[in-house]
Amino acid sequence: MLPPGLEHRPSTKPFSSPLMSKTPAALGYRMPAEWEPHEATWLSWPHKLESWPGAFEEVPGIFVEMSRFLAECEKVRINVAGPDMEAGVRKLLEEAGVNVAAVSFHHNPTNDAWCRDHGPIFVVRDVDGRRERAITDWKYNAWGDKYPPYDLDNTIPGRVAAEFNIPRFEAGIVMEGGSIDVNGRGTLMTTEACLLNKNRNPHLTKEQIEGYLRDYLGIRHFLWLGDGIIGDDTDGHVDDITRFVSPDTVVTVVEEDTADENHKPLAENLARLKTMKDQDGRPLNVVTIPMPSPVEFDGQRLPASYANFYIANRRVLVPTYRCKNDAVALETLQRLFPERLVVGIDCTKLVWGLGAIHCVTQQQPAA
Numbered sequence: 001m002l003p004p005g006l007e008h009r010p011s012t013k014p015f016s017s018p019l020m021s022k023t024p025a026a027l028g029y030r031m032p033a034e035w036e037p038h039e040a041t042w043l044s045w046p047h048k049l050e051s052w053p054g055a056f057e058e059v060p061g062i063f064v065e066m067s068r069f070l071a072e073c074e075k076v077r078i079n080v081a082g083p084d085m086e087a088g089v090r091k092l093l094e095e096a097g098v099n100v101a102a103v104s105f106h107h108n109p110t111n112d113a114w115c116r117d118h119g120p121i122f123v124v125r126d127v128d129g130r131r132e133r134a135i136t137d138w139k140y141n142a143w144g145d146k147y148p149p150y151d152l153d154n155t156i157p158g159r160v161a162a163e164f165n166i167p168r169f170e171a172g173i174v175m176e177g178g179s180i181d182v183n184g185r186g187t188l189m190t191t192e193a194c195l196l197n198k199n200r201n202p203h204l205t206k207e208q209i210e211g212y213l214r215d216y217l218g219i220r221h222f223l224w225l226g227d228g229i230i231g232d233d234t235d236g237h238v239d240d241i242t243r244f245v246s247p248d249t250v251v252t253v254v255e256e257d258t259a260d261e262n263h264k265p266l267a268e269n270l271a272r273l274k275t276m277k278d279q280d281g282r283p284l285n286v287v288t289i290p291m292p293s294p295v296e297f298d299g300q301r302l303p304a305s306y307a308n309f310y311i312a313n314r315r316v317l318v319p320t321y322r323c324k325n326d327a328v329a330l331e332t333l334q335r336l337f338p339e340r341l342v343v344g345i346d347c348t349k350l351v352w353g354l355g356a357i358h359c360v361t362q363q364q365p366a367a
Helices: 056-070 083-095 154-166 206-217 263-274 325-336
Strands: 040-044 075-080 103-105 121-127 130-139 169-174 186-193 221-225 242-246 249-254 283-292 315-320 342-348 364-365
Touching: 040 056, 056 075, 056 083, 056 103, 056 315, 056 342, 075 083, 083 103, 103 154, 121 206, 121 364, 130 154, 130 206, 130 364, 154 169, 169 206, 186 242, 206 221, 221 263, 242 325, 249 263, 249 325, 263 283, 315 325, 325 342
Parallel strands: 040 075, 075 103, 130 169, 186 221, 249 283, 315 342
Antiparallel strands: 040 364, 121 130, 242 249
């Protein structure tokens, strides 16, 4: 835990440290797996009506429900625009019976609510039996400059680093948290459709991108999948298709209906996974879960997927979509996480914003 008085140290200047002259990997840092112990989960409170046109009024309630389950097992840190938004959110949480003693508010204005992609990506190292944390700060361009402005979102890692007096390493390239998943042992999984998309880093080759991930996240082994799911405006984030659930096991979504446009890309990714090995050369254990029935809004196919779950300390929050496969997904994930309570949260309205639970959360590892 942080020393007393450190949690709310206001600052407008990015934290500076001599550590920043070397890369995180050179200093022994690595990106931990999501199931490793958390101190907190970060959220950026939703406020942009245009992200959920015609459905926004139900979205804050979904964030309240997520906060309620998260506050049962770890701290919840919420980015808000300022005192007025804080007061409004606090009232919503209190009225819903959320443990507000476990909630802290941080006056970090945002353009939107997708904290997985604009929030701080933490790395850790162990020094003399003590866990040290740092923040890797990647450029954020709203998935290829699709939704400007995003200037406020792009400042969030730096603001968090300054507030908590945590070393910050600027990677200097575009990368979103939802585009990667790690097993904490040096293996990273991603997609060619996203990380190699020319709307991110057109000047970089695949090998150069891998070099940045090695240097800043401590990665030594890469697993590349192909395309993402239909309706995903992120160009194929991996957190909508395949996720690590342990160092050697992944869960991946499949579409059994051969007439569904998701069938082919998901079948191709499954075929790749069956040939893949971990950082020690051992085959992956691959578990499949079905896709939900198609979710549409105003005639638009949405990127609804059970893979967009979030692993908290003693909970796993899973998006559900009011269909029969909800139960199958929850039962499968409960078997994979026997020591955590798997909780379904109706995300039928949330996914109209083209993302679900994992997209709006970002973990802060325990010290």
